Each structure stands twice: as structure tokens, then as C-alpha cells.
Amino acid sequence: MGETGKHGTGQASARTRRELLWVAGTVALGGVLPRLAVHPAAATPASMKSAIAAVIGEATLNAGRVKLEIPPLVENGNTVACAVAVESPMTASDYVKAIHVFNEKNPQPNVISVKLGPRAGRAAIATRIRLSDTQTVTAIAEMSDGSFWSHSVEVVITLGACLEDPL
């Protein structure tokens, strides 16, 4: 009888411990989730697609006429030289209206959007961008006739633009 009683209390305490662990686990998980929520979801190929769709709408994206120059292997993602050149006569009737650059895996899919006109003479831009990870970068040119042309480059990053630590 005494033993059974002991056994009973042992079971009870085990159950309590299990419940305690379960509660502790839930609390810990609950603690982690809001922290995860603080970090914005990284851009995915899908979000890049939707960002591109927001720019081009229903139009089709053609390959060619655009040349995105970006080094294929980058050591430091904090500063990546990026140049876009578009083949266009840049006359009053046939010119490049806009150039957009998108990325796949940064927190936001947009990189830069520029507006040009026939006054530019040459449809080319150069800038320096941040890349958080090895990913594909896409440049899109919007022509005056409403067509869209693109070029994508796969870039390998050894040290991504750091999102967590202050410089």
C-alpha cells in the first residue's frame, strides 16, 4: 500500500514535470515567434516576380537588348558595382523610358528604378548595390513602344550585406 502510494506520487510529479516542460516549451516558442516576426521575410523569387509584375503589368518580358554588368563572384555584398546598358537609338520616337533592377533574396525585391528620356542620348546607368546572398539579379528596360526587355545574372556572394550587425 505504501509503495503504491509512493508510486502514485511519483507519477503525479512526472506528469507535473511534463506539463511544466510543455508550458515552458510553449512559452519559449511564443518568445521566439514574435522575434522572428520582427525580421521581415526575405524577398523570394516569387516576390521578385510579383515586384516585376507590378512594373510590367500584363506585358511580356523579352530577353535581349539589355546588358546587366555585374561581377559573377563578389567578396563583399555591401558594395557591388552594377551597370545596365540598353541597346536603343534614343531618338524622340524610339527610346528607353525606364530601367529597373530587381533581386531575389534581399529583404526587398527592388533595387533601383530610373526614368530616362530621349535627352539621355545613351541608355546606360551605373551604381553600387547591396546583395545579401548568392542570387539572381535582373535588369528590365521599358521601351517607349511599351515593350519590356530583360537580362538576368547569377551572382555568387561570399560575404553578404550584413543585416544584423551594425557596421
Added chain:
Amino acid sequence: MARALIKVSPNPRRGEIIEIKTLISHEMETGFRHSNTGAAIPRDIITTFVATYNGEEIFSAQLFPAIAANPFLTFYTIAKDSGTLEFRWTGDNGYAVSEQVKIAVE
């Protein structure tokens, strides 16, 4: 203190395509980073850049956090008349800087 550097040929020929290089000192804080204490660092970037040539807009750019610190931009324009090139950068927290360059077209 914002400091902007502009590089443009001062005496282009009429009709020549000139290259304009601009660089401005700005941290371009992305808003995605956290400090040592875990607090989110608020976004502070330049969002818009506009270049005008004698008052006419020749180039504009919308910048995102993916632009590296100290935004550098190269673009082109056709030298038409002598006059002023004006560059304006605007951004978060009321950031607004403008810079002018005079060119004399031969």
C-alpha cells in the same frame, strides 16, 4: 554634413553625349538591421534623385535600401546648351540636398 561630388565634362561640344557621375555621402541605413541591444535601427535612406538641365528633368531615380552606402550614379545626357545642371537628392527624415554644376557648351 552631406557632401556631394559631381563629375561632368565642363566644356562639351554641342550634341555630344556627356557622362555624369554623382556621388553623395549618405549612410543608407536599410531599416533591416538591429543594434547590439536588439533594437531595430530605423530606415534612413535617400529615396529619390532628380537631375535637371536648365530646369528640364533629364534623369530621375527611385532608390531602395539595396543601394549601397554613399549612393553613386552614372548616367548620360546630350549637351544642348550652356547652362546649369542641378541634382537633387531627397530622402527619409526630411533629407534634401541639391548641388549645381555649370557647363559651357562649345
